[in-house]
Amino acid sequence: MTAPRRPVIAVVGGGIAGLSAAWELVTSSDIATGAGPPIVHVLEAGNRVGGKLDSAEFAGRTVDLAADAFLARRPEATELCEQIGVRDELVPVGTTGASILARGRLRPMPAALNLGVPTRWWPLARSGLLSPGESLRVTKDLVMPHLGAAPVSGDRSVADIIGERLGRPVVERLVDPLIGGINAGGVDELSAAATFPALIAASHQTGSLMRSLGRLPRPAGSAPVFWSLRQGTASLVDRLVDKLVNPRSAWDVSIHTGVSVDAITQASGNPSGGNPSGGNPSGGNPSGDNPSGGGTWRLTLGGINAAGITGNGEGALAVDGIVLALPAQPASVLLAVHSPMAAGLLSAIDYSSVGVVTLAVQPDAINRRLDGTGFLVPRTSPIGGRPALMTGCTYLSRKWPHLASAGTELIRVSVGRYGDERHTQLDDDELTAAAFGELAQVLDIHGGFSDSRVTRWSGAFPQYRVGHLIRVAKIEEAVAALPGMAVAGSAYRGVGIPACVGSGRSAARTVLASLGESSR
Ligand SMILES: Cc1cc2nc3c(=O)[nH]c(=O)nc-3n(C[C@H](O)[C@H](O)[C@H](O)COP(=O)(O)OP(=O)(O)OC[C@H]3O[C@@H](n4cnc5c(N)ncnc54)[C@H](O)[C@@H]3O)c2cc1C
The missing domain is CATH 3.50.50.60 (FAD/NAD(P)-binding domain)
Structure with missing residues (x-):
């Protein structure tokens, strides 16, 4: 044999x-x-x-050109790092908190968020993200359970669920930049079941959505939320x-x-x-x-x-x-002959394209304090009176202490999201100038930057x-x-x-x- x-x-x-x-x-x-x-x-x-996943030397340090961190509370990546012997290379995020550009200025993100959705009213009201009238509207969630009709079963968009209970301003200024930002998409279309399953469960409970989300168990202990790798x-x-x-x-x-x-x-x-x-x-x-x-x-x-x-x-x-x-x-092209069903379902998954502009700036040229890890820019927040190109900004050398150096602040500006591909029409010099121009307005920067690098990610994020x-279950079944x-x-x-x-x-x-x- x-x-x-x-x-x-x-x-x-x-x-x-x-x-x-x-x-x-x-x-x-x-x-x-x-x-x-x-x-x-x-x-x-x-x-x-x-x-x-890609990293490069920039201004004397190794920086990531796309993903710069991964969630520590999901086990898969950390386990792999242990198995291949890079566990000691993992570095925790060096600071917490971030801001949102809303109602004309940067405002610290409120406490007590669950994946971007407020779980308590008072920190949200105090954050200034909403006008007094908009804040008042949110209290309806506390006093009027199930604003909508009978509970809807099955999947719904993230915006649908949150907008119905907490109002559109919460969706636009908090949830879209955060949950939409993770997927470079828009929460009006994003599936709650695929991106935030606990939200579906919470929306089915009677009573306040904020309280239901607040009751969800949180990771215990002081373990870091995100890991990065010292060498990228x-x-x-x-x-x-x-x-x-x-x-x-x-x-x-x-x-x-x-x-x-x-x-x-x-x-x-x-x-x-x-x-x-x-x-x-x-x-x-x-x-x-x-x-x-x-x-x-x-x-x-x-x-x-x-x-x-x-x-x-x-x-x-x-x-x-x-x-x-x-x-x-x-994948759809390769499967077309063998499983037209899987190929058809795959071909309908849309992608957004994004870009990353990494900048080195003199610290003393920046006139605003850099608090937390950076800031997010909602679609509805203009910069300089025009729709903002940037979707967010990471203070790299604050977020990751191993990237800190006395003489330079490393800052990363993100551009592009589903429905906004203006960045693809600009060449690298134009994109850098536009991104830095917006950054300079928000952070009150006087002077220029000493180094820059543009990285483009076409077809970066699938839209769930x-x-x-x-759809995925049917694709997997067909394959x-x-x-x-x-x-x-x-x-x-x-x-x-x-x-x-x-x-x-x-x-x-x-x-x-x-x-x-x-x-x-
Ligand atoms: C700017 C940006 C920032 C991100 N930030 C984070 C973050 O901070 N944390 C996080 O967890 N995730 C982040 N992500 C998401 C994460 O990096 C990606 O979702 C993940 O790396 C995708 O891995 P993948 O193997 O599925 O696909 P890919 O990395 O896209 O790999 C697929 C590969 O297939 C190859 N390929 C395509 N067609 C063929 C073919 N016909 N034959 C052979 N090869 C082919 C491609 O060249 C490619 O290399 C970010 C992504 C981007 C773009």
Whole structure:
């Protein structure tokens, strides 16, 4: 009897979801397939792995160009950091609190918020975010339970629920910048079930929405809310890659950049599932001497480095399993022939594009005190009499003490959100000038900046519309019918780094389980 051959699995997409999937494939594989760790190819179209995690040297320090922190109370990212040995590199956020630009000036965010939604009236009233009349309107929530008609079941937009109970100004000045800001979207469309499930539950309770949200259990202890990495989030990616391709491990993982997967076909003669249990020891050979042999799936590869994998110029790779760790649009294209249903559902997930302008400014040129981690700019708050381009600002060297230096203040201005793509019409110099101009008005800066860097993230944030979770369940169900295939990434069940890590690992387990089934 021949020993079971090691399955070959492709991870398509080298963002944090894809890399986490690769990690799970090699660290948990024995359990599922019984054939030892699979041979894993991570295929990344771009010229570097990490996707939306990227860091760079700026003004003598390592700064993040997109995500700069992850939620500490979700376990997935912290656990991964422990497993790959970067736990000691984690740094807690150095200050708390933030402000909102509202009614003409920066106002500290009120205390007692639950994900941006007030849970007590008095701190909100005192914050000045609302006019006296608007504040009074909020008290209706305390005295008139269920302002709307009968309780509505199922998903609703975040704005719908909060607007009905606390009024539109709370939505526009607090909830949209905070919850909408996390997704660079707008709460008028964002699904409460997908972005803030506790809000749905609270809205079904009788009595005040604020009190219901205030009763929700809060994380105990003094653990930090956010972690960052001393050397930037790219150091998490770098360490993960080092571990995955470590020649001293028994794993066979190769990571290829500049290789896009342009099409997936089902290998002929093998229609009903991978058969990694024997017969073709060279199937899905990673070194390319028999790239078309054995696997269930055949990947058509493109990109400048494709030939380096297949070795024979054919541009195809045979694999037994696939984790598709891609944004919704490329995933939709690759799934179109195999599951029109999944492809159709994926193609309707919209994305917003954002930009980040990182600036180095002389501290003594800034005439306002920099309190907390920064400030948010609601869509309805103009700057200089015009609709603001900036959506928020992070005082990087306050938020992260390891970025502090006596001579320079590092400040990051964020631009763009769903429905506002004006930043894409500006070149880097124009965008920097516009962002700095607005910042100078808000913080009363006299003088210029000594260094700047623009980073653009097109198709950055998937928009979880009302009904998103049902859409995702249908996509997952449709993809589960394809042998050895699973999807992962920010398009599905959370855009944050922990959610993406969890999604990659879960997709990897799904693929292993499917291959384990087919080899039995
Ligand atoms: C500006 C910004 C700030 C953020 N801030 C935070 C934050 O502070 N905290 C937080 O937790 N999260 C934050 N996020 C969100 C988080 O960074 C992302 O949601 C997450 O990194 C997405 O990971 P992913 O692996 O799902 O997707 P991606 O990182 O998009 O990776 C997908 C990869 O697939 C590749 N690809 C696409 N098509 C193909 C193909 N056909 N073949 C091969 N490869 C392909 C792409 O090149 C890409 O590298 C931020 C995001 C942005 C843009």
